Amino acid sequence: MTWHVAEEDLRAYAQGALAPPLLWSADTHLTGCARCRARLAEAADPVALDAAWERLDAELDAPRPSLLERLLVRLGVADHTARLLAATPVLRRSWLLSVLFLLAMTVLAVRLADQPALFLALAPLLPLAGVALSYGPSLDPTYEMAVVAPTHGFRLLMIRTVAVLTAGLAFNGLATLALPGYGLLALAWLLPALAITATGLALTARLGPVVGPSLVGIAWVAVLAVARAQTHPHDTLAPFTTAGQCAAATVAVLAGLLLHRTRDRFDTRPLGGFPADGVG
Amino acid sequence: MTTTPTPGPASDPTPGSFSGPAPGSVSGPATVTAVDLSLRFGGTRALDGVSLRLGRGVTGLLGPNGAGKTTLLRVLATAVPPDGGRFTALGHDPGTASGRLALRRTLGYLPQNPGFHPDFTAFDFVDYVAILKELTDRAARLREVRRVLDAVDLSDVRGRRLKRLSGGMRQRVALAAALLGEPGFLVLDEPTVGLDPEQRMRFRELIAQAGEGRTVLLSTHQTEDVAMLCHRVIVLAGGRVRFEGTPAELTARAAGRVWSATHRDPSALAGWRTGAGTFRNVGEPPEGADLVEPTLEDGYLLVLDGESAEAAA
Numbered sequence A: 001m002t003w004h005v006a007e008e009d010l011r012a013y014a015q016g017a018l019a020p021p022l023l024w025s026a027d028t029h030l031t032g033c034a035r036c037r038a039r040l041a042e043a044a045d046p047v048a049l050d051a052a053w054e055r056l057d058a059e060l061d062a063p064r065p066s067l068l069e070r071l072l073v074r075l076g077v078a079d080h081t082a083r084l085l086a087a088t089p090v091l092r093r094s095w096l097l098s099v100l101f102l103l104a105m106t107v108l109a110v111r112l113a114d115q116p117a118l119f120l121a122l123a124p125l126l127p128l129a130g131v132a133l134s135y136g137p138s139l140d141p142t143y144e145m146a147v148v149a150p151t152h153g154f155r156l157l158m159i160r161t162v163a164v165l166t167a168g169l170a171f172n173g174l175a176t177l178a179l180p181g182y183g184l185l186a187l188a189w190l191l192p193a194l195a196i197t198a199t200g201l202a203l204t205a206r207l208g209p210v211v212g213p214s215l216v217g218i219a220w221v222a223v224l225a226v227a228r229a230q231t232h233p234h235d236t237l238a239p240f241t242t243a244g245q246c247a248a249a250t251v252a253v254l255a256g257l258l259l260h261r262t263r264d265r266f267d268t269r270p271l272g273g274f275p276a277d278g279v280g
Numbered sequence B: 001m002t003t004t005p006t007p008g009p010a011s012d013p014t015p016g017s018f019s020g021p022a023p024g025s026v027s028g029p030a031t032v033t034a035v036d037l038s039l040r041f042g043g044t045r046a047l048d049g050v051s052l053r054l055g056r057g058v059t060g061l062l063g064p065n066g067a068g069k070t071t072l073l074r075v076l077a078t079a080v081p082p083d084g085g086r087f088t089a090l091g092h093d094p095g096t097a098s099g100r101l102a103l104r105r106t107l108g109y110l111p112q113n114p115g116f117h118p119d120f121t122a123f124d125f126v127d128y129v130a131i132l133k134e135l136t137d138r139a140a141r142l143r144e145v146r147r148v149l150d151a152v153d154l155s156d157v158r159g160r161r162l163k164r165l166s167g168g169m170r171q172r173v174a175l176a177a178a179l180l181g182e183p184g185f186l187v188l189d190e191p192t193v194g195l196d197p198e199q200r201m202r203f204r205e206l207i208a209q210a211g212e213g214r215t216v217l218l219s220t221h222q223t224e225d226v227a228m229l230c231h232r233v234i235v236l237a238g239g240r241v242r243f244e245g246t247p248a249e250l251t252a253r254a255a256g257r258v259w260s261a262t263h264r265d266p267s268a269l270a271g272w273r274t275g276a277g278t279f280r281n282v283g284e285p286p287e288g289a290d291l292v293e294p295t296l297e298d299g300y301l302l303v304l305d306g307e308s309a310e311a312a313a
Helices: A007-014 A022-032 A034-043 A046-061 A067-074 A079-086 A093-113 A117-122 A125-132 A143-147 A153-177 A180-187 A190-229 A242-261 B069-076 B097-105 B122-132 B138-151 B167-178 B197-210 B223-229 B247-252 B296-312
Strands: B032-041 B044-054 B057-062 B084-089 B107-110 B185-189 B215-220 B232-237 B240-245 B258-261 B270-273 B279-282
Touching: A007 A022, A007 A034, A022 A034, A067 A079, A079 A153, A079 B122, A079 B138, A093 A117, A093 A125, A093 A153, A117 A125, A117 A180, A117 A190, A125 A153, A125 A190, A143 A153, A143 B122, A153 A180, A153 A190, A190 A242, B032 B069, B044 B069, B044 B084, B044 B232, B044 B240, B057 B069, B057 B223, B069 B084, B069 B185, B069 B215, B097 B107, B107 B167, B122 B138, B122 B167, B138 B167, B167 B185, B167 B197, B197 B215, B197 B223, B215 B223, B223 B296, B232 B247, B232 B296, B240 B247, B240 B296, B247 B296, B279 B296
Parallel strands: B057 B215, B057 B232, B107 B185, B185 B215
Antiparallel strands: B032 B044, B032 B084, B232 B240, B258 B279, B270 B279
């Protein structure tokens, strides 16, 4: 043994006050270190010690958390929230790698064609798609169990949205760094991304997780097509000008308000119905 | 409704597996009461004025495909709100936000196709559902997860990924998740479908244990499940309740309407060759027919036949 649990941590452990990830480290260490177990027995009163042993016993049964969960806990996310996020389909490694690949290809195309609009058009769609696919019956296999659970559906949606948005925006940010020649213009995807993601979520409450975001995605492409038709090939498209950015910010705020007003709908009825909907 | 018990092979509970109140009317106060529930999907009336009362113990819900069983269970589990009618469960009215939350806190639900995250282990999955059920204190949650996995006899495979478990084991994992938090109302949608006979028996034992002191609604295609487990049975067809009573009462519906013959009687509603080589006919027996003891399945067939005749008229 090259280390032992610190006295202070040992006392916190005995009182049930030690938080992950220190708690996990202590659990793992105590199972293999007789010396620290003896110190624990001395440091704790009998009642607290029984509780600690019971907790350790239960902890031993729990499988090791996934890499994503461990990372989230290290970043300060509560362990139960990390578990909820680990069940988000679009936070799986395969999805994240697909998004990275798509962004890499787009950055390459922008560099070859000298057309930043390619990236600016695609980047807002990725968070929208990620959020749309993170909650709902089509991709979440446990959706039916989640719907009848006391955890509010809107809360679960928001937890996953924040995580997916953070990941999506971080990826887009990395892609932006790969396009240094375009200055602030390369960041003009951010406000449209927030606007169409918030609008997609707001419509999800009424139209379901497929139709709502799909309509918003189509509308975004239509706006870009119209802007392209009305703009000189070397000028910046309207959505990425100052006026366009102000409009996107306004849409994001309004959609956020609408989403908040419709939050109870996420709790009262299944979004878009269950996959095998019918008489049953 | 006649109350004459007509014991038959399929209507006798297997010794040791029966649980809950003795057959009869809903014993004690009703814990779940539904009045005139209705729900449409497009042009299809999935539920058409369903009224029922459930008490403690296991109540079986029988019905053919498309009868509305899954829809009814989803409504009672608060997964889908009804278009019309109302129900209360364990004193909670899910028509209000507070009542719905209170009911969900004491509900255990095993859907017809419980979805799984394939990369989760059995422990991970139950732990995930425990978090959805607001068990956020890690130590208490882990103890509860271990308790329910022990209850369904899956402690040995708790660390195995779900995609590596058999269908029967996965169903038991889903049942463990439904049992989290000692729910007072357990809704089970065809949990024995696709299981081999041994797994089915194991599952019946678990449901019987789960039914002790709880209100359990068990949807099934298998009349054997009802005969072995349930003190009450509801037959649903065409979105309406066609029968509500004890398994013995359902069996009694077929008293004097099942006969043995050397051939399939063309006038019979159903007839099939038995292992003994004779034909078992169900329907209106001819004069002098050799009547035999009916089973729960015979009664169920006749109730469905009554429903078909009503629909045709």
